[in-house]
Amino acid sequence: PKVHVFSTHFYTKLAECAGGYNHKNVSRWTRKVDLFAMDLIIVPINQGNTHWVLAAINVRERRFEYYDSMGGDDDGRLKNLRMYLVDECAHKKHERLDLEATGWADYYGANHGAPRQTDGFSCGVYVAITAECLRRGAALDLENRRMQYFREKLTAELLRGALL
Known part of the structure; x- marks a missing residue:
């Protein structure tokens, strides 16, 4: 899949303002990227x-995932x-995107059996591995007993300069 x-x-920049949302802060972040082709x-x-x-914004499935x-x-x-x-659609494509009319939904991983951490310090590993599973279309198979393996795998990939 095409992934950005x-x-x-x-x-943090998107939500950085009194109202909790500011598109202008990040409008230039996709100058060279067509998010709608992802x-x-x-x-x-x-x-x-x-x-x-x-x-995740799952364009193919038309859903916003969390x-x-x-489990928060x-x-x-x-x-x-x-x-x-x-x-972004209005700014880059000059079109109105009606998410309700086109059937976009919200998806919460916690409601669909996504793995939960059992400690207070593995959230970063969960985010990295979940992102990789989503990128590859793989099952979210993040057993807590395998966290040390995932930590070592991420460390090795970072040291090589390439995530596998």
Whole structure:
């Protein structure tokens, strides 16, 4: 699939204002990228420098996805990503995108058996591995007993300069 992965700073900049949403902050982030030609858009989100979650805009399935390994609520993050996609379409394509009329839905991984962490420090590993599973269309097979393996795998890939 065609995948675009936003920087870990993207969502923070998108939500950086009194109202919690500001498209102008990130409107230039896709100058060279047509998000609407993608199958999947991955958005890692840092919550208050204490927890990582993952959101995805699954263009192929027409849904906004939210994965929190602690099972938490999205606190309006999917609403912001909905507004972002509508604004991005207006800004880049000069078209109105009606998500309701075209059948877009919200999907919460916690409601569909996505793995949960059993400690207070593996959220970053869960985000990285969940993003990789989504990118490859693979099952979310993140057993807690395999976290050390996933940590070592990520470390090796980062040291080689290429995620596998």
